[in-house]
Amino acid sequence: MENIPVWALNATLGSFKQLDRKISVEVAVIGGGITGITTAQLLKKRGIKTAVIESRKIGQGTTGQSTGNLYAPTEYDFSKMLSKYSSEQVQQIILSRLQAIEMIQKNIEQFAIPCDFHLRPMYYFNAYNDKNLQHEKRHAHELGLQTTSLPKDFPLYFEDGYGIENQAQFNPLIYTQRLAHEIFDADCEIFEDTCINEIEKDDEFYYLKTDMTRIKAKYVVHATHTPKGLLVPYHTALAPYREYGIAVTLKNDLYPEGIFWAYYGEEKFSIRSYKNELGSFLICIGSMHKVGQADDNRENISRLIDFVNKHFEVESVNYMWGGQNYKAADMLPYIGKKSAESREFIATGFSTDGLVYGTLAAQIISDAIAQIENPYAELYKANRSQPLKAAKNIVKENLNVLGKLAGDFFKNGEPKEVESISPNEGKLIQTEEGKFAVSKDDKGEVKVLSPICPHMGCTVHWNFAEKSWDCPCHGSRFDTNGKVIEGPSFKNLEQIKLKKPKE
Numbered sequence: 001m002e003n004i005p006v007w008a009l010n011a012t013l014g015s016f017k018q019l020d021r022k023i024s025v026e027v028a029v030i031g032g033g034i035t036g037i038t039t040a041q042l043l044k045k046r047g048i049k050t051a052v053i054e055s056r057k058i059g060q061g062t063t064g065q066s067t068g069n070l071y072a073p074t075e076y077d078f079s080k081m082l083s084k085y086s087s088e089q090v091q092q093i094i095l096s097r098l099q100a101i102e103m104i105q106k107n108i109e110q111f112a113i114p115c116d117f118h119l120r121p122m123y124y125f126n127a128y129n130d131k132n133l134q135h136e137k138r139h140a141h142e143l144g145l146q147t148t149s150l151p152k153d154f155p156l157y158f159e160d161g162y163g164i165e166n167q168a169q170f171n172p173l174i175y176t177q178r179l180a181h182e183i184f185d186a187d188c189e190i191f192e193d194t195c196i197n198e199i200e201k202d203d204e205f206y207y208l209k210t211d212m213t214r215i216k217a218k219y220v221v222h223a224t225h226t227p228k229g230l231l232v233p234y235h236t237a238l239a240p241y242r243e244y245g246i247a248v249t250l251k252n253d254l255y256p257e258g259i260f261w262a263y264y265g266e267e268k269f270s271i272r273s274y275k276n277e278l279g280s281f282l283i284c285i286g287s288m289h290k291v292g293q294a295d296d297n298r299e300n301i302s303r304l305i306d307f308v309n310k311h312f313e314v315e316s317v318n319y320m321w322g323g324q325n326y327k328a329a330d331m332l333p334y335i336g337k338k339s340a341e342s343r344e345f346i347a348t349g350f351s352t353d354g355l356v357y358g359t360l361a362a363q364i365i366s367d368a369i370a371q372i373e374n375p376y377a378e379l380y381k382a383n384r385s386q387p388l389k390a391a392k393n394i395v396k397e398n399l400n401v402l403g404k405l406a407g408d409f410f411k412n413g414e415p416k417e418v419e420s421i422s423p424n425e426g427k428l429i430q431t432e433e434g435k436f437a438v439s440k441d442d443k444g445e446v447k448v449l450s451p452i453c454p455h456m457g458c459t460v461h462w463n464f465a466e467k468s469w470d471c472p473c474h475g476s477r478f479d480t481n482g483k484v485i486e487g488p489s490f491k492n493l494e495q496i497k498l499k500k501p502k503e
């Protein structure tokens with residue numbers, strides 16, 4: 001089983017240059033996922049000079065880890081949405097998402113993007129009849145969606161369920177990469193392998209700093225899935241979750257067509273098939289947990305494998321990957337200006353629905369920059385939450401503690417627990433000097449990091465399946481060298497040089 005998303009198999013990666021010179025643009029878009037690339041596309045259409053700056057490769061963030069389903073409903077049950085919002089508001093949500101899907105479809109047609117786009121039904125079903133899906137079906141119908149019953153040849157065991165017609169599926173990574181190539185030119189530059197480490201500003205401009213150079217811009221768009229830096233009100237209002245995907249091949253050719261959302265007691269599994277020139281795969285996504293809060297997330301992946309083995313004739317489990325989602329407390333994403341007077345825009349809180357919400361965010365944000373009214377801007381307005389004032393101090397306090405610890409590691413001899421760490425594993429180790437994030441590489445070499453997340457001072461946890469240090473508070477993740485992989489932290493985990501005790 002390889003640790004990569006199935007979408008990466010036939011995608012072309014790494015074709016945009018790293019930024020190595022100072023540039024000046026009207027809009028700097030940080031992040032080259034579906035949100036960032038679509039925002040750049042729409043800004044370009046309006047003649048606004050834009051640069052997209054991507055720390056890794058285009059589409060390889062959460063966009064390239066998703067299931068590739070495009071649907072009008074959201075992760076949340078209609079009954080839950082209707083308990084918080086009026087039916088007119090829920091209809092607006094559905095309409096806003098439908099026109100975002102339409103834009104994706106138009107792009108695919110206009111640019112002839114070979115990303116296996118198909119209209120498909122979406123099926124909801126449960127195995128124990130413990131979820132009132134007929135009630136949900138009624139809501140869907142009343143909200144204007146075209147509902148159906150489950151077909152006779154439905155491929156999985158169910159007790160209750162229903163379908164919604166005319167939803168869609170595609171390959172999200174190929175779509176985003178090809179769109180990036182279509183829009184790239186001198187007025188819409190795209191850079192890969194270029195990480196923004198800091199943002200400074202004066203009255204007129206923002207200055208986005210990389211290791212090598214800087215970008216000057218009038219507007220900044222945080223298309224980074226969760227905004228970077230200390231945007232306290234947003235990060236405290238968002239819960240970061242991690243879930244997993246597997247792609248398997250089957251012994252027979254019974255790959256089901258459609259979007260399948262299966263409720264099995266407490267668990268929800270999302271199932272779909274994907275066929276390309278490399279073969280056919282059944283994809284199963286689920287086993288969600290709060291970031292940094294699973295004891296050993298290899299069990300989460302085993303649960304996915306058990307599920308597909310129980311319901312399908314599995315030949316082999318070929319690929320496995322993880323991905324993150326950020327849930328807003330009020331179930332709606334935050335899209336728009338960070339604050340009324342700011343020229344920084346955010347697009348976050350997409351939950352597991354962000355291929356569509358990311359496209360919608362691009363429409364809302366590009367309209368705002370071009371000073372065009374958008375009918376959905378008010379509904380998703382970013383600055384609808386209240387700041388939490390105390391958080392800045394928490395960070396400062398923890399960074400002070402860290403300063404004292406660095407360098408003292410192993411002062412009193414290597415703790416025994418380091419021996420108990422196997423190659424490719426990590427552990428938090430408490431010594432007299434404090435706590436450390438210790439891991440071993442495949443050759444058994446020890447790497448020691450501060451366990452304090454530089455974002456807001458929480459303690460990171462070891463991620464067994466993906467070999468990373470994950471912060472349970474706001475979802476920042478770091479590799480075993482301390483480098484940020486994703487999440488709000490601009491800074492890396494501090495590396496601690498080993499000082500062997502004197503003989």
Ligand SMILES: Cc1cc2nc3c(=O)[nH]c(=O)nc-3n(C[C@H](O)[C@H](O)[C@H](O)COP(=O)(O)OP(=O)(O)OC[C@H]3O[C@@H](n4cnc5c(N)ncnc54)[C@H](O)[C@@H]3O)c2cc1C
Pocket residue numbers: 030031032033034035036053054055056057058059060061062063064065066067068069070071194195196197223224225228243244245285322323324325347350351352353354355356357358486
């Ligand atoms: C397992 C899983 C399945 C999902 N399935 C679906 C689905 O079927 N349908 C659906 O609609 N949604 C789905 N989602 C949600 C969806 O994938 C995301 O909401 C969406 O892809 C977010 O897109 P984005 O462009 O905002 O973020 P991303 O795709 O994460 O892009 C952000 C980019 O910012 C870059 N970046 C971060 N920090 C910096 C920095 N400092 N400097 C420069 N660049 C930086 C990252 O490298 C990354 O490429 C799923 C999510 C998961 C985890």
